[in-house]
Amino acid sequence: xxxxxxxxxxxxxxxxxxxxxxxxxxxxxxxxxxxxxxxxxxxxxxxxxxxxxxxxxxxxxxxxxxxxxxxxxxxxxxxxxxxxxxxxxxxxxxxxxxxxxxxxxxxxxxxxxx
Amino acid sequence: xxxxxxxxxxxxxxxxxxxxxxxxxxxxxxxxxxxxxxxxxxxxxxxxxxxxxxxxxxxxxxxxxxxxxxxxxxxxxxxxxxxxxxxxxxxxxxxxxxxxxxxxxxxxxxxxxxxxxxx
Numbered sequence: 034x035x036x037x038x039x040x041x042x043x044x045x046x047x048x049x050x051x052x053x054x055x056x057x058x059x060x061x062x063x064x065x066x067x068x069x070x071x072x073x074x075x076x077x078x079x080x081x082x083x084x085x086x087x088x089x090x091x092x093x094x095x096x097x098x099x100x101x102x103x104x105x106x107x108x109x110x111x112x113x114x115x116x117x118x119x120x121x122x123x124x125x126x127x128x129x130x131x132x133x134x135x136x137x138x139x140x141x142x143x144x145x146x147x
Numbered sequence: 148x149x150x151x152x153x154x155x156x157x158x159x160x161x162x163x164x165x166x167x168x169x170x171x172x173x174x175x176x177x178x179x180x181x182x183x184x185x186x187x188x189x190x191x192x193x194x195x196x197x198x199x200x201x202x203x204x205x206x207x208x209x210x211x212x213x214x215x216x217x218x219x220x221x222x223x224x225x226x227x228x229x230x231x232x233x234x235x236x237x238x239x240x241x242x243x244x245x246x247x248x249x250x251x252x253x254x255x256x257x258x259x260x261x262x263x264x265x266x
Contacts, residue, residue, distance in 0.1 A: 037189075064248060069257075076151070076238055076257035077190065084248045122189050128248045132203045134180065135240075135255060137189025 036060045037125050039138035046145050052110040054141050056123030059104065063125040067135065068097060068108045071120045080121075081108070084128070113145045149173060151258035153239050159264045160229055167225045168261045172241030179222050180255060181214060182238040183207065190238055196222060197244075229265045236260045 038057045046052045054068075064085035069077035083090040083097045083106065090097050096109045110117055120142050124135040152171045160166050172179050177198050182190035193212070195203045198219035208214075211229075216222040226233055238260045245253025 065253075067254060074259075074262070076153075076240075076259045079254045079256060082254055086249055124189070128245075132180075132195040133178070133242070133245075133253070133255075134192040134195055134203065135182075135190070136192070139187065139189050 034059070035139075036063075037123055037136050037138040039121075039123055039141050041141050042139075043142040043144070046113045046143065048115055048145055048147050049112045052108075052113045052117065052143055052145065054108045054110075054121050054123075054143065056106050056108075056138055057104060058106075058125050060125070060127070060136075061104070062127040062130070063136075065126045065128045065133070066097070066099060066106050067124045067126075068095075069122045069124060069137075070117075071122060071140070077122060110143075113143075115145050115147050118143055118145045151239055151241055151256055153237075153258040153261050155261060156259060157262045157264075159266065161266050162229060162231060164229055165225065165227045166229060166263065167223055168237055168239075168263075170222045170224070170239030170241075170258060172221070172239070173256060176241035176243055176256075177219065178242045178244060178255075179216055180240040180242075181222070181224050182240065182257075184236040184238060184260070185234075193224075193237075226263075229263075231265050234263055234265045236262050 067082040120140040123138040179196040181193040196216040240255040
């Protein structure tokens, strides 16, 4: 079963506008969430994270929101730039677990149009 | 550059051959992970090391797969008797241990991956 779901395979946004990428999870043990960006033929690049004791974390143009009751998180990118075009993966882990292994969603392909 | 490095970047092999991949983590990171990514999917966890100890293996890791991390530094992942279904991107990641849930750090940083094609 897919414990982390990204239901939008793709998203197209105009340069300068806001990009909103969504992620849902089912495992209530998850308490640490991360977003990664991936270009073709490269490994994922860490963007931003949030722990379950917060509902918002900002880093420059990137903001992650966490709604624990809905088991939902979102990544906002504003303003969007053409260089942001990539696949974005949501990942979750159980901090109390021994390994902190990451469970990934299937990714959302973001295209930012100039 | 002090990021995670992986070697080789690409490997093409024939079915039934053995292959070995190497990962060099960020030097001060005590945790090391291997993941596998196939087309259209996110990375899937394979195995985890804390220092030199292999503490968890996914059920995805069949008996043909073995991983080591001697001396708690670099790691190798070997696949014996490769099958076409082993074709994938193999990713290595490393991290520090984060003492508290909300402490800084502890994020996993990934290498560029090794693309395996089994013919």
